[in-house]
Amino acid sequence: xxxxxxxxxxxxxxxxxxxxxxxxxxxxxxxxxxxxxxxxxxxxxxxxxxxxxxxxxxxxxxxxxxxxxxxxxxxxxxxxxxxxxxxxxxxxxxxxxxxxxxxxxxxxxxxxxxxxxxxxxxxxxxxxxxxxxxxxxxxxxxxxxxxxxxxxxxxxxxxxxxxxxxxxxxxxxxxxxxxxxxxxxxxxxxxxxxxxxxxxxxxxxxxxxxxxxxxxxxxxxxxxxxxxxxxxxxxxxxxxxxxxxxxxxxxxxxxxxxxxxxxxxxxxxxxxxxxxxxxxxxxxxxxxxxxxxx
Amino acid sequence: xxxxxxxxxxxxxxxxxxxxxxxxxxxxxxxxxxxxxxxxxxxxxxxxxxxxxxxxxxxxxxxxxxxxxxxxxxxxxxxxxxxxxxxxxxxxxxxxxxxxxxxxxxxxxxxxxxxxxxxxxxxxxxxxxxxxxxxxxxxxxxxxxxxxxxxxxxxxxxxxxxxxxxxxxxxxxxxxxxxxxxxxxxxxxxxxxxxxxxxxxxxxxxxxxxxxxxxxxxxxxxxxxxxxxxxxxxxxxxxxxxxxxxxxxxxxxxxxxxxxxxxxxxxxxxxxxxxxxxxxxxxxxxxxx
Amino acid sequence: xxxxxxxxxxxxxxxxxxxxxxxxxxxxxxxxxxxxxxxxxxxxxxxxxxxxxxxxxxxxxxxxxxxxxxxxxxxxxxxxxxxxxxxxxxxxxxxxxxxxxxxxxxxxxxxxxxxxxxxxxxxxxxxxxxxxxxxxxxxxxxxxxxxxxxxxxxxxxxxxxxxxxxxxxxxxxxxxxxxxxxxxxxxxxxxxxxxxxxxxxxxxxxxxxxxxxxxxxxxxxxxxxxxxxxxxxxxxxxxxxxxxxxxxx
Ligand SMILES: Nc1ncnc2c1ncn2[C@@H]1O[C@H](COP(=O)(O)OP(=O)(O)O)[C@@H](O)[C@H]1O
Ligand SMILES: [Mg+2]
Numbered sequence: 001x002x003x004x005x006x007x008x009x010x011x012x013x014x015x016x017x018x019x020x021x022x023x024x025x026x027x028x029x030x031x032x033x034x035x036x037x038x039x040x041x042x043x044x045x046x047x048x049x050x051x052x053x054x055x056x057x058x059x060x061x062x063x064x065x066x067x068x069x070x071x072x073x074x075x076x077x078x079x080x081x082x083x084x085x086x087x088x089x090x091x092x093x094x095x096x097x098x099x100x101x102x103x104x105x106x107x108x109x110x111x112x113x114x115x116x117x118x119x120x121x122x123x124x125x126x127x128x129x130x131x132x133x134x135x136x137x138x139x140x141x142x143x144x145x146x147x148x149x150x151x152x153x154x155x156x157x158x159x160x161x162x163x164x165x166x167x168x169x170x171x172x173x174x175x176x177x178x179x180x181x182x183x184x185x186x187x188x189x190x191x192x193x194x195x196x197x198x199x200x201x202x203x204x205x206x207x208x209x210x211x212x213x214x215x216x217x218x219x220x221x222x223x224x225x226x227x228x229x230x231x232x233x234x235x236x237x238x239x240x241x242x243x244x245x246x247x248x249x250x251x252x253x254x255x256x257x258x259x260x261x262x263x264x265x266x267x268x269x270x271x272x273x274x275x276x277x278x279x280x281x282x283x284x285x286x287x288x289x290x291x292x293x294x
Numbered sequence: 295x296x297x298x299x300x301x302x303x304x305x306x307x308x309x310x311x312x313x314x315x316x317x318x319x320x321x322x323x324x325x326x327x328x329x330x331x332x333x334x335x336x337x338x339x340x341x342x343x344x345x346x347x348x349x350x351x352x353x354x355x356x357x358x359x360x361x362x363x364x365x366x367x368x369x370x371x372x373x374x375x376x377x378x379x380x381x382x383x384x385x386x387x388x389x390x391x392x393x394x395x396x397x398x399x400x401x402x403x404x405x406x407x408x409x410x411x412x413x414x415x416x417x418x419x420x421x422x423x424x425x426x427x428x429x430x431x432x433x434x435x436x437x438x439x440x441x442x443x444x445x446x447x448x449x450x451x452x453x454x455x456x457x458x459x460x461x462x463x464x465x466x467x468x469x470x471x472x473x474x475x476x477x478x479x480x481x482x483x484x485x486x487x488x489x490x491x492x493x494x495x496x497x498x499x500x501x502x503x504x505x506x507x508x509x510x511x512x513x514x515x516x517x518x519x520x521x522x523x524x525x526x527x528x529x530x531x532x533x534x535x536x537x538x539x540x541x542x543x544x545x546x547x548x549x550x551x552x553x554x555x556x557x558x559x560x561x562x563x564x565x566x567x568x569x570x571x572x573x574x575x576x577x578x579x580x581x582x583x
Numbered sequence: 584x585x586x587x588x589x590x591x592x593x594x595x596x597x598x599x600x601x602x603x604x605x606x607x608x609x610x611x612x613x614x615x616x617x618x619x620x621x622x623x624x625x626x627x628x629x630x631x632x633x634x635x636x637x638x639x640x641x642x643x644x645x646x647x648x649x650x651x652x653x654x655x656x657x658x659x660x661x662x663x664x665x666x667x668x669x670x671x672x673x674x675x676x677x678x679x680x681x682x683x684x685x686x687x688x689x690x691x692x693x694x695x696x697x698x699x700x701x702x703x704x705x706x707x708x709x710x711x712x713x714x715x716x717x718x719x720x721x722x723x724x725x726x727x728x729x730x731x732x733x734x735x736x737x738x739x740x741x742x743x744x745x746x747x748x749x750x751x752x753x754x755x756x757x758x759x760x761x762x763x764x765x766x767x768x769x770x771x772x773x774x775x776x777x778x779x780x781x782x783x784x785x786x787x788x789x790x791x792x793x794x795x796x797x798x799x800x801x802x803x804x805x806x807x808x809x810x811x812x813x814x815x816x817x818x819x820x821x822x823x824x825x826x827x828x829x830x831x832x
Contacts, residue, residue: 008477015388018381022405022451025444029416032423090319098316100641110324116563118505120534121334121556124541128549129333155326162323175676179738182636183689183745184666188309193688198679209411216413218508219534223541243415243508250418250511256427268419272412279411301694302663 033272036265043259049266055229055240057263058249064263066270068229072146072239073274076221079150079235080157080214085207087154088161092203095162096169097191115159123223126152131224138236144226147235152220157210164209168202169195201289205282212278216271218243242271334560337553346554350520351536355547358540360555362519366435366530367504367562369523373439374446375500382447382499383485383492386454391480409448417445418512426513433514436526441509446499453495457488490573497570501563507534533559587612587749587779588633593647595628595637602628604803606647610749615771615780617790617811620800621826626783627673629800630751633781634668635661651749666693669742670751674758675734677726677741682709682718685726685737689745704744711777712740713770732763739770743778750774752782756789768793787827791815799823 041049044064052065095107131148135141141148172195180190196203226238227248240248246264254260349359393399421441431437461484469479485492510532519531533555540552588610595603602625610616618626631637632645638661649656656664666689678685686705687695695701705722709715714736718729726737735755742750756764771793774780784790790797791811798808799820807814807823818824 004475004478008475011477012388012392015384015392018384019388019393019402019451021381021385021444022402022409022448025409025420025447026405028424029412029420032420033416036423087319087322090316091323094316094320098313107320107324110327114323114327116501116567117330118507118534118559118563120505120507120537120541121330121559124537124549124552124556125330125333127541128337128553129329155330158323173676175672175674176678178636178639178670178672179676179678179741180688181639182634182665182670182672182751183742183747184662184664184669185689185692186305186309186662188312189305189692191312193692194678212411213413216415218413218415219538222508223538243413246415246419247508247511250422250514265419265423268416272416275411275413275416276408279408282411302660305692306660306662 029272033265033269036262037269040259040262040266043262044266053231055245057260058252058254062259066242066267068231069240069242069245069267070270071231071233072221072225072229072244073215073241073271075146075233075235075239076150076153076217076225076241077211077214079146080153080217081207081211083151083154084157084161084210084214088158088206088210089165089203091158091162092165092169093191093196095166097187097195111159111162114155115163117156119156119217119219120223122152122156123220125155126220126224134236141236142226142238144224144228144238145236146225146239149221149223149225150235152224153214153217156217156220157213160210160213161206164206165199165203168199168206171202172198201286204285204289208278208282208285212275212282215274215278216243218247222247242267246271334553334556337550338557341550342554342557346551347558350522351531351539355545355551358548358551360533360536360558362522362531363533363536363555364558365522366515366519366535367532369435369526369530370438370442370510370532371500371504373435373526374442374503375496377439378443378447378450378499379496381443382450382496383454385447385451386458386492387480387484389451390455390458391476391484406448406451410452413508414445414506415508415512417441418509420444421509421513431527433516433529434527435523435530437513438510438515438530438532439526441513442503442506445506445509446503449499449502450496453499454488454492457491457495458484460491461487490576494570494574497566497573501566501570504562504566505534505559507532507538510535511538533562585612586610587652589648589650589653590633591648591650593629593632593649594645595625595632596644597628597640598642602803603632606803606805608798608805608808610779610781611796612779613775613777614795615775615782615793616796616798617794618781618783618798618800619785619787619790619826622785624800625803626785626800627753628803630670630753630781630783633749633751634665634670636665636670666745667747668749668751669745669747671735671738671742671753671755673754675731675738677729677734677737679725679727681723682726682729682737683722685741686744689741693745708740708744709737711743711773712736713766713773714740730763732759732766735759735763735767736770739767747778749779749781752780754783754785757785764789787815787829799826801826 049064049066052063053067054063054065055068056063095104099107126148130151131143134148176194176198177190180194221241221244225241225244227240227244228238229240230237232239245267249260249264346359348361349357350362352358389399389402418441421437425431425437425440426433465483465487466479469483474482515531515535516529523530537552537555540548540555586609590606590608593603593606606629620626632649635656637643678688683705686708687701690701690704706715709718714733717733729737756767768789771780794811797811797814799806799814801822807818807820814823815827818827
């Protein structure tokens with residue numbers, strides 16, 4: 001009996017350790033980024049980092065202004081959101097409010113497949129299919145451009161918006177829809193004035209999740225967006241995102257301990273902060289707007 | 295009457311236009327998936343053959359193969375599964391069966407959901423800083439697998455938690471009533487009941503790892519590997535990494551090689567997902583009966 | 584007293600299941616018509632056909648004729664029909680918005696925009712539902728914060744706000760406490776001055792207290808329709824008598 005109790009206790013401690021790995025991971029991420037970032041800022045002033053408008057750590061004269069990379073990241077994110085949010089939400093509305101059982105049976109797997117396709121495949125699709133189409137439509141499009149990558153990132157994040165929003169709309173009680181129909185609402189009015197507002201917090205959270213994914217998306221932009229850090233809003237030009245830069249440096253052979261190799265940790269830190277911010281916003285939204293149906 | 299109904303026509307028109315827009319958007323999604331698959335499969339025709347599957351990388355498109363990638367992926371994913379499986383289930387057991395409600399559980403749970411939102415490339419940087427450099431594992435399969443483990447652990451824990459939560463508490467009580475300890479109850483009752491659910495979740499998490507590219511670039515998997523790995527300290531490449539390198543090459547023919555690589559990758563994922571679905575169906579059948 | 588709605592040879596099937604069998608009723612204007620009968624006999628199904636809420640359910644087939652002021656409701660525009668024939672449900676279903684927004688939801692979709700007009704509608708409707716005094720100081724608070732009885736009266740106000748001609752109520756008090764039930768029963772007396780009311784209840788005392796006409800449903804058929812006092816004191820059918828006297832149901 002005592003022996004059994006002992007085993008139980010020991011096992012409990014070991015399992016606690018396993019569960020603690022998640023906390024350790026977070027700490028390790030912060031410290032591993034922080035270590036090199038601190039070394040980086042010993043050589044580059046933090047003011048230059050956030051105000052210089054050029055990012056050329058691999059070329060002489062070196063400039064360490066992160067703004068062009070942030071600009072590139074935001075350009076991709078904005079473009080992707082323009083696709084994923086409306087199409088994702090529309091698909092969610094269709095699935096939750098219009099589709100019959102048979103249609104759902106076709107549509108759900110389509111979304112699941114889209115969600116399961118690795119991002120490298122979307123990168124290939126951007127470069128090999130989307131870019132040539134864009135070039136035919138608008139001839140001055142660069143072979144590497146923000147638009148093509150944005151479209152691919154947008155497509156990749158459609159399923160996220162669609163399935164989370166659909167779940168949220170399905171959770172809206174039918175009684176509310178009937179209440180609205182019973183005083184003469186059209187379907188459009190029921191969807192836009194009752195269903196979507198009732199599910200708003202989760203719908204917004206799904207948008208934030210898609211945005212956060214777009215910020216951190218790497219392979220699509222590494223393949224299709226180019227490697228020219230630039231402060232531009234023109235989606236037809238070649239640009240570079242934070243993630244794209246990190247990959248570029250990692251594929252080359254930059255000597256360890258050099259300032260060039262430290263730049264990726266400083267850039268990574270900025271990326272981590274941006275996604276962390278998104279996570280926090282999403283949590284706040286869910287908390288603030290949480291509605292409980294009885 | 296203060297309310298007129300003269301707006302009826304325009305309201306109904308609006309409703310119909312809305313439906314049309316919704317329908318078009320939804321159909322777009324389907325069309326895009328079709329375009330993607332057609333683009334990949336049509337380019338891979340003629341390139342996906344036994345030669346491709348059994349050759350190492352080459353400077354010449356026609357001689358390039360994905361053997362090193364397949365084996366590298368097998369090594370990394372196999373090792374990832376071996377490491378992450380016990381860790382993930384253990385953590386889930388702790389959270390569901392042992393931990394009491396309180397700040398510790400809350401902290402861990404918030405951490406897990408936060409980690410799920412961290413971009414995969416950041417995990418790659420962690421792997422680079424810790425496993426490759428600090429622990430001195432270098433650009434090895436082991437570094438790759440440890441990085442993948444950290445990456446999929448949050449997903450795996452959540453999936454295992456859900457499976458464990460689905461075990462009715464009456465089953466636990468039955469076991470306690472016989473004088474079993476908590477650990478005996480977990481191994482004797484909870485885990486067997488939750489096993490197929492756990493397995494399904496684990497397999498899906500691992501399927502996600504197979505497609506991951508960015509973290510492997512960070513830990514220094516090389517795209518061009520001209521030998522087959524023989525142990526966990528060897529350097530390696532993976533299927534997605536080879537696809538990346540082929541897609542980025544200037545010669546147009548390499549795009550066909552990349553397409554062939556993608557077909558292989560999708561086939562592997564399809565296979566794994568089918569296994570998960572079959573397991574899930576079995577599991578649901580049993581829960582129902 | 585004139586005829587508001589007329590139901591002729593109404594049959595309804597859910598798939599193969601014959602839920603309403605040759606139902607014929609007249610609904611009198613400015614009166615309360617009660618529908619009584621044991622659970623599962625088709626009362627809800629019937630009342631839903633009156634403003635075509637059954638259109639929302641798959642696999643329903645309806646034959647026969649329902650007319651509103653002599654016009655077949657099948658030929659009416661469904662949106663317009665539901666504006667004229669509003670419905671209150673068994674469980675209160677306030678929208679997750681403020682009390683004020685709940686009431687103006689209907690008028691707004693039907694085209695009212697002016698703030699003054701909307702304010703007036705809110706007060707009139709809430710007074711009409713005997714809720715004004717209780718909520719006039721917190722109109723912009725969430726409707727879900729109201730008690731169950733208040734929520735149900737809000738749902739009545741929400742329907743009154745679109746100025747319907749007929750008010751359908753499907754067991755509006757069955758989820759409420761006795762005090763709230765009493766309030767809503769008192770309300771009926773007022774409502775029938777302006778509206779035609781059809782109410783489902785399986786509480787016989789309630790039917791007796793508030794209605795002018797009563798129809799007794801059993802297994803999808805109407806057994807008997809008459810003035811309420813006749814149904815209660817001089818039932819012609821043995822089954823009605825058994826039900827009224829509580830011998831089954
Ligand atoms: N949507 C539906 N699909 C199939 N059968 C239904 C549906 N709604 C109700 N029924 C059936 O129709 C009969 C009448 O139901 P209902 O009108 O709700 O009865 P009541 O309101 O008198 O209790 C019941 O047998 C019920 O099971
Ligand atoms: Mg009913």
